[in-house]
Amino acid sequence: MIEEISTRVCIAGGGPAGMMLGLLLGRAGIDVVVLEKHADFFRDFRGDTVHPSTMNLIDQLGIRDAFERIPHARLPRLDAVVDGIRLHAIDFRSLPKPNRDVTFMPQWDLLDLLAEEARHSPSFRLVMDADVTGVTWTGQHVTGVMAQTPDGELRVRADLTVAADGRDSTVRQALDLGVDQFGVPxxxxxxxxxxxxxxxxxxxxxxxxxxxxxxxxxxxxxxxxxxxxxxxxxxxxxxxxxxxxxxxxxxxxxxxxxxxxxxxxxxxxxxSVQIDRVQRWSRGGALCIGDAAHAMSPVFGVGINYAVQDAVAAANILVPVLRESGVGPAAIDRALVRVERRRRMPTTLMQRVQMVVHGVIGRGRDMVVLHNPPTMGERLAIRLVLPLVRPLIARLVGYGFRPERIDADVLGESGSR
Ligand SMILES: Cc1cc2nc3c(=O)[nH]c(=O)nc-3n(C[C@H](O)[C@H](O)[C@H](O)COP(=O)(O)OP(=O)(O)OC[C@H]3O[C@@H](n4cnc5c(N)ncnc54)[C@H](O)[C@@H]3O)c2cc1C
The missing domain is CATH 3.30.70 (Alpha-Beta Plaits)
Known part of the structure; x- marks a missing residue:
């Protein structure tokens, strides 16, 4: 027998994108179900960096104290050692207070925190061990997903389906949105x-x-x-x-x-490192966010933060629409296009920067970043140019392009419980 759930929003994938969107929709009182294919969040391959842009959101959510109780390392400065020469490549202390460092926290701990917080909302539901196998359609409109669980098949009917199931997304494949692949060396x-x-x-x-x-x-x-x-x-x-x-x-x-x-x-x-981007982020009744929309390279460790920013942008745009009584599929679809418009530019720009870095580090033995001892030009660049560009690099890595803030409407009155 197939178990059935009906909800407003079904999110495939409980990674940073899916959990943040689930948390925000739950807080805003929107009925949401997140399906995660693994039984827990413990995955070693996941990146670990929580950047200032995401810390600002943790503050906005009012979960800073709970975050601080989880063991983590915090670095205000990131050094690179190039041919034995230590460079202070990124210094977050030039960013506005209070979040002026990068936090290294195992991603499973961050996801557990988001899940724990989300569970306080009665309209949020997380189903672990639920492997989404495909989407369901009425004509050209997506009406939910099918998933496999240890107890059998699960059908989730939803007004909106969100693909947050990462770069090998099953949902994005089913949506057939067209994907541009960018070569990675x-x-x-x-x-x-x-x-x-x-x-x-x-x-x-x-x-x-x-x-x-x-x-x-x-x-x-x-x-x-x-x-x-x-x-x-x-x-x-x-x-x-x-x-x-x-x-x-x-x-x-x-x-x-x-x-x-x-x-x-x-x-x-x-x-395997990959960079790609869907040609369209949505089609009737379904939206892609995070790596499902744009697989990010590990360069600058911004993938988690970009996934989280997508979730915030989606919540800011979707919550007012989903709260309207009697809102129809056409209005939801228009909102999905607005999410893509908001997030496509920052994603494209960051992926371009990552590809430039790939071009340098992919040269193997031909890669020359710095000589040891540095040439006169390199010494001048380290002394004069690096201090000038360091704040720009800190902004780029710490915030990315177009960092998001959670709208008051989504947060509710206090922002925290
Ligand atoms: C080698 C490497 C290192 C990286 N290091 C960093 C780093 O240090 N910092 C950083 O910010 N970014 C890093 N990234 C990028 C980062 O991991 C991703 O950009 C980010 O995790 C994307 O988040 P997401 O929620 O979109 O997808 P994911 O994190 O991939 O989450 C997708 C979730 O969906 C689940 N799922 C998948 N398929 C299904 C299905 N069919 N049904 C249900 N659930 C499903 C998965 O189990 C997973 O929990 C790295 C990437 C690589 C390749």
């Missing part, structure tokens, strides 16, 4: 290293001899990502674990003491 190998006994200053990344190593400080260990050429993982494995460890030692000699902790390929995951 890199993939990422993803692994943990112990923190060295002799403390190493928190460093976002190391670049040397065409290699790039990302090191995200988590409380107990370093979450690391070593860039490799696109589709090159089998070559990396064929060269052997010794060669892999040597490469890490060369690019980040200060991590040499902990590299031997990597003993087998089971400890190394491949994360």
């Amino acid at each position: 890199i993939d990422l190998t993803w692994f943990r290293l112990d923190r060295p006994v002799a403390p190493v200053p928190d460093t976002l990344g190391y670049l040397r001899d065409g290699s790039v190593l990302i090191t995200i400080p988590r409380p107990e260990y370093l979450q690391c990502g070593l860039l490799i050429p696109k589709d090159g993982f089998s070559d990396v494995k064929a060269a052997g674990m010794d060669a892999f460890r040597d490469r890490i030692r060369r690019v980040a000699p200060r991590l040499g003491s902990v590299v031997d902790g990597l003993r087998s390929w089971d400890q190394v995951k491949l994360l």
Whole structure:
């Protein structure tokens, strides 16, 4: 027997985009169901960065205290070590108070927090272990989704279906919106290293001899990502674990003491990097947001924050429409087009910047960011130009293009409970 639920909004996917939209709609009193295919949020591949734009929203939501109780690391400055030269590449202290740093918090903790907060709203419902398998239609109009759960099939009927099920979105595929793929020259190998006994200053990344190593400080260990050429993982494995460890030692000699902790390929995951964007973000009764609308590269770690910003923009535009009594499908569809208009430009611009960075770091051994010792021109750039552009980089990374704020109408009277 098929179980059935009827709701105003059905969201496929409980990632940052889906959970934030679910939370906001629930708070605004709109009936919403979020379907998440996994039984929990514990996924190692998820990014960890919570940027100032998202912290501003956490404040607006009034959940700062609950956020602070979760272990996290906070860095006001992100350093990159280029050929042994430490650069203070990004300094968030030039941003307006109070959120002037980047927070590293495991994404599952952030999602648990959003879920916990959302559950306070009677109109919010989260169904875990519900794998959305397709959408249902009446003519050209989407009327909800079908999902597989441990108890059998589930049909969710909804006035609006939102694809927030990530870059391999089942819903976006069913909607057949057309997707532009942008070539990416890199993939990422993803692994943990112990923190060295002799403390190493928190460093976002190391670049040397065409290699790039990302090191995200988590409380107990370093979450690391070593860039490799696109589709090159089998070559990396064929060269052997010794060669892999040597490469890490060369690019980040200060991590040499902990590299031997990597003993087998089971400890190394491949994360395929991709950038794409749907040609249209919506069609009758359905909308794509987050990576389902635009897969982001890990460059600048802005994907979570962009997914969250999409959710806020969608809530700001949709809540007044969904609250109107007797509102019809045509009015909802017009609102969906407005969401796309608002978010397409900031997404496109950020993806373009990410592609420029790919162009530089994808050159492998031909990549020259800085000489050691730096040339006269490079020394001048570090001393004179970097301080001038640093605040701009902080804004770009911290806020992205067109950061969103939650409308008072969506937040309710107090903003917090
Ligand atoms: C290697 C790598 C590292 C990254 N690092 C960072 C970083 O440090 N910081 C950062 O901000 N961004 C990072 N990103 C980007 C970031 O992970 C994404 O942009 C962001 O998670 C998108 O959020 P989302 O909610 O749209 O999608 P997702 O986070 O992908 O969430 C989608 C959710 O939908 C669920 N789902 C999928 N299919 C179904 C289905 N059929 N039915 C039901 N549920 C489903 C998934 O389980 C998941 O919970 C990184 C990306 C990559 C590739």
